[in-house]
Amino acid sequence: MALSLRAPIIAPTAVITDITSDTGLTAVGAGLLTGLPVLLFALATPLATRSIRRFGPETTIILCLAGVLAGTVLRSLGPASVVLAGTVLIGAAMTLGNIAVPVLIRRDVPFKRISAVTGAYSATMNIGSMATLLGTAPLAALLGWRWAIAAWGLVTAAGLAYWLLRQRRARQVAAPGPAPEAPRESTAGSSRNGPGATAATVRTSTDRAHFRRVVALLVLAFCGQSAAYYATTAWLPLLLSDTRGLAPTSSGATASLFQIAAVIGAFGVPLLAARTRLWIATAVVALCWVTLPIGLLAAPEAFVLWAVIGGIAQGGGFTAIFSIIPRVAHNNADTASASARIQAGGYLAATCAPPLAGWLNSSTGSWTAPLFLVLAATLAFTVGSLLAVRLADRR
Incomplete structure (x- = not known):
């Protein structure tokens, strides 16, 4: 699944010159090949939550x-309009x-292994993106660019075959009627927080308020994570060239x-969190994130070191954020809702950050302002993630 969630976006960037010359795609259209999916990550989240609620995660x-496979094939067939439609x-x-x-x-992985599985995911x-690139x-x-970007659909097809087989086997061994998920605490027979509210009702209300606070902080953290990453x-290749x-x-290798x-x-x-606490691992990631723009500003000659440290941060930041959600989610619906809100905000920030950084560069004639933008984003990640993980640990 993970191999198919980013690689199809990356594939056209490796042959963008061929695509534009063959289809007549403009520079703006070429940018949409990577910008449109990220924008849809933000805008299409209600569709995802409805699908999970109605059909289940599998x-x-x-x-x-199926959609990624169909889009990959469609994108490799026609003119510019068809490429964009795919x-x-x-x-x-x-x-x-x-x-x-x-x-x-959250549903299937033992609690102590959630961070490890999220890290592997x-x-x-990232491995799929690099292999595609x-x-x-x-x-x-x-083979030509059309066959080249279509060929990666074989990976998606293999994943689709596996998940279809997995679902079929699950249905064969499933009980006649799936048991509904038990509520976290019973609140039947009492009005929420009214004069006759039970202790269970009050605790549930407190839990919900706590959950909303953590999610709001994680939205801030993922906005910073996504803006800094994208x-x-x-712009890192052009920054290093300039x-x-x-x-x-x-510059591309760096x-x-x-x-x-x-x-x-x-x-x-997950390795550090297993030996210490998740907040310590998150703090290390935050320090690495902040080091990237500060390093490029203060000691640009060590750009290889800063690129590696920043890379560690962006991989660890994603894992840290999505390891916190299961700590405060009461059920699958909470997990889906939190994930949708966090990703909607984060990917909207991801859509805005690259053009804003480019505008700052062209307006000032320097890369200092864009790096301060990245610094602001990493500080947003630092504040949001550390406050969220400390609140989650107090639950």
């Missing part, structure tokens, strides 16, 4: 993979998976370190 994942379908379908996976992890998305151009040289991903005089291949180092962060957070 069926939602199947719909996700991209819209991919983005909407991926949104289903973005919300369904945390629900499935996050790391695999490295493999698409050679495939295009052999702004850095979009400030350090690197050739495109060298930027790739920012992506692949995410694997260290994704696995490092």
